[in-house]
Amino acid sequence: MxxxxxxxxxxxxxxxxxxxxxxxxxxxxxxxxxxxxxxxxxxxxxxxxxxxxxxxxxxxxxxxxxxxxxxxxxxxxxxxxxxxxxxxxxxxxxxxxxxxxxxxxxxxxxxxxxxxxxxxxxxxxxxxxxxxxxxxxxxxxxxxxxxxxxxxxxxxxxxxxxxxxxxxxxxxxxxxxxxxxxxxxxxxxxxxxxxxxxxxxxxxxxxxxxxxxxxxxxxxxxxxxxxxxxxxxxxxxxxxxxxxxDINFKEVIINAKEENITIIKSPVGLPGRALKNSFIESVEKGEKKPYECRYHCIKTCDFKNAPYCIAKALYNAAIGDIENGFVFCGAAVSKxxxxxxxxxxxxxxxxx
Structure with missing residues (x-):
């Protein structure tokens, strides 16, 4: 080699x-x-x-x-x-x-x-x-x-x-x-x-x-x-x-298709590349995920008006609770x- x-x-x-x-x-x-x-x-x-x-x-x-x-x-x-x-x-x-x-x-x-x-x-x-x-x-x-x-x-x-x-x-x-x-x-x-x-x-x-x-x-x-x-x-x-x-998170990655990729508007004020799922779709429909911000972990997060806590959503996904969160990914994820x-x-x- x-x-x-x-x-x-x-x-x-x-x-x-x-x-x-x-x-x-x-x-x-x-x-x-x-x-x-x-x-x-x-x-x-x-x-x-x-x-x-x-x-x-x-x-x-x-x-x-x-x-x-x-x-x-x-x-x-x-x-x-x-x-x-x-x-x-x-x-x-x-x-x-x-x-x-x-x-x-x-x-x-x-x-x-x-x-x-x-x-x-x-x-x-x-x-x-x-x-x-x-x-x-x-x-x-x-x-x-x-x-x-x-x-x-x-x-x-x-x-x-x-x-x-x-x-x-x-x-x-x-x-x-x-x-x-x-x-x-x-x-x-x-x-x-x-x-x-x-x-x-x-x-x-x-x-x-x-x-x-x-x-x-x-x-x-x-x-x-x-x-x-x-x-x-x-x-x-x-x-x-x-x-x-979690293995559930990894399986979302290996099962992802190109058409699943979306650009989201993140509560922290930046666009983000993620895999569309029911959580993201509900947010896009204007549904709010009620929460109390206990962390204020990101300076730019509009936590008083945000439809959901992104830190909690990413944590949920990482531990396998994909329905209450979502997965970030790069553009080559379908490969x-x-x-x-x-x-x-x-x-x-x-x-x-």
């Missing part, structure tokens, strides 16, 4: 394969999936949004900190590979999550759903954690580099560029999702060119990781050939034995038709 030769190096971190597992939150990628990806030679990522649901502590803020510590430590017990966390800027407990991850010595913080303009402020001289913003445009990369250097004299350790075919919340307006100039393949060379300019100016190499709707070895090769240093995949890793989601081992997927993507 011939291995695709392309190395992804983020500071002193160098996985065997240039792949990052998307940090799927509210119980989809915890210690099980992230450690399996790390053991298979990729970068495993714990999703932190809603992580407090998976704790017996009733105070959500305290539960989130306790859960994050637990899952990072659990992952460390299972792997000596590279483990990261995905922390949404839009979280009301963003600072707590970042500080906790750094205290636990996490390898990488991936941060999007907003511009992580103050992320370097949490780093200390002793921190080994790498900081990787998630962006959807060249403009976002430019703003972050300018702000981080002017205020903190810090250049990002890498960037993740997410295209509009990704699953979950998207960094695009509704009318931008299907525009030609927003396609991932059109923006990889543009962002890569800018990062090479930054390297020349500041003397620091910034790898570019690209993702959104990727599924096959051919998809991976295409993205790497366009100039990306690595790839990010999320949805395909849901259909694995090691994924932390996922069986449950595999993580190692099997990574070998398939990088070896012939």
């Amino acid at each position: 011939v291995q695709i030769i392309k190395k992804l190096k983020i500071g002193n971190l160098e996985p065997k394969y240039p792949i990052v597992q998307g940090g799927m939150a509210v119980g989809i990628s915890l210690d099980g999936l992230s450690s399996a990806v790390a053991n298979a030679g990729g970068i495993g990522v714990i999703g932190t949004a809603g992580i407090g649901f998976f704790s017996n502590i009733r105070n959500y803020k305290e539960a989130s900190i306790e859960s994050l510590r637990k899952y990072i430590r659990n992952a460390r017990e299972k792997t000596s590979g590279i483990i990261g966390v995905n922390i949404m800027v839009a979280l009301t407990n963003y600072a707590d999550m970042v500080k906790t991850a750094i205290d636990e010595g996490i390898d990488i913080i991936f941060s999007g759903a907003g511009l992580p303009l103050n992320l370097p402020s949490f780093i200390t001289d002793n921190s080994k954690t790498k900081l990787v913003p998630i962006i959807s445009s060249l403009k976002a990369a430019q703003i972050i580099v300018k702000r981080w250097f002017s205020k903190y004299k810090y250049i990002p350790d890498a960037f993740v560029l997410e295209g509009p075919l990704a699953g979950g919340h998207l960094g695009y307006k509704n009318n931008e999702i299907f525009l030609e100039n927003k396609k991932l393949e059109n923006n990889i060379p543009i962002v890569k060119e800018y990062l090479l300019e930054v390297e020349k100016k500041y003397g620091k190499r910034i790898p570019l990781i690209a993702g959104g709707g990727l599924f096959s070895k051919e998809d991976v090769e295409k993205v790497l050939n366009l100039g990306a240093d690595g790839v990010q995949l999320g949805t395909r890793f849901i259909a694995t034995e090691e994924c932390d989601a 996922v038709n069986k449950i595999q081992k993580v190692e099997e997927i990574i070998n398939e993507l990088f070896e012939i």
Whole structure:
């Protein structure tokens, strides 16, 4: 077998394969999936949004900190590979999550759903954690580099560029999702060119990781050939034995057809790609799901007027109660038709 030769190096971190597992939150990628990806030679990522649901502590803020510590430590017990966390800027407990991850010595913080303009402020001289913003445009990369250097004299350790075919919340307006100039393949060379300019100016190499709707070895090769240093995949890793989601959630993924995919209007103010089901259909009809917001977990959530609690809906789905929730997915979900081992997927993507 011939291995695709392309190395992804983020500071002193160098996985065997240039792949990052998307940090799927509210119980989809915890210690099980992230450690399996790390053991298979990729970068495993714990999703932190809603992580407090998976704790017996009733105070959500305290539960989130306790859960994050637990899952990072659990992952460390299972792997000596590279483990990261995905922390949404839009979280009301963003600072707590970042500080906790750094205290636990996490390898990488991936941060999007907003511009992580103050992320370097949490780093200390002793921190080994790498900081990787998630962006959807060249403009976002430019703003972050300018702000981080002017205020903190810090250049990002890498960037993740997410295209509009990704699953979950998207960094695009509704009318931008299907525009030609927003396609991932059109923006990889543009962002890569800018990062090479930054390297020349500041003397620091910034790898570019690209993702959104990727599924096959051919998809991976295409993205790497366009100039990306690595790839990010999320949805395909849901259909694995090691994924932390309930089997009902995984079966929704492997049974999904292309016509089931829909773009929802999320209570947090962003469009999201999901699989249509009775829950989503009832919301679209104007039916409200009565609830009391005990968490206010997302800054941008209009929780006083929202038709449902998205955190609770995603939690319900993750634990197998699909009727009272729904499943986020990437655009390539219809190609996922069986449950595999993580190692099997990574070998398939990088070896012939």
